[in-house]
Amino acid sequence: MYGKIFMVIVQTIIDITPPRTNAIQYILSRKSLKDFDNILNLLIVFQTLLYCYVMYQQENGSIPILPDENHKFSEWNRVEVFYHLCNIVGSFLILRSYDTLKEYFNPNVTIKKDHKLITTGPYSLLVHPSYTGVILQWIFLFNLHFQLFRYIPVYFPSKLGNILSSWWFKAFEVISLYVLLYKRVIHEEKLMKNHFGKDWDVYSRQRKRFIPYIF
Helix, strand or coil: CHHHHHHHHHHHHHHHCCCCCCHHHHHHCHHHHCCHHHHHHHHHHHHHHHHHHHHHHHHHCCCCCCCCCCCCCCCCCHHHHHHHHHHHHHHHHHHHHHHHHHHHCCCCCCCCCCCCCCCCHHHHCECCHHHHHHHHHHHHHHHHHHHHHCCHHHHCCCHHHHHHCCHHHHHHHHHHHHHHHHHHHHHHHHHHHHHHCHHHHHHHHCCECCCCCCC
């Protein structure tokens, strides 16, 4: 159990911490409440702590293992390993993308003075490698999220609890986040097109957006 808790907490800290930033200082910083992304990060931290709490209760026998669950949160299986590998690969890809962009990295979609089109590192294969990393991280985080949601009726036995734990509500959450990401991608590509013109057209034609040689 403790090994699983350690892995989940460490990976969550990596997921929410911007590059070249002290994780503890960032989490405790007042800046963490200034925009939607940082509020979302705080919710992710809360989700992870809640996941660890439910895991602890499962181990102590305080709550039952649900009928549609074939294992405890603390147990490992191939699916769990896959989700954790997605997160590790996603985190590495994001850090590699940031290191490649260097001074041109900005969490906000902006064009900097003397901005250059980066075509090396992961940008030699993908238009948006950092977003690919984000999607891989989301796969891991949604796994935690969906496992927790099954326990909402256990702690909150009500109609609202049943709605929040339903598959259609989960689908709504997933679709909403990916729509927001897609809108950000389109906005960024328009800015790049306006700034770089034909160079951007050539750049975007020579590589895929998210998956090398596929999509």
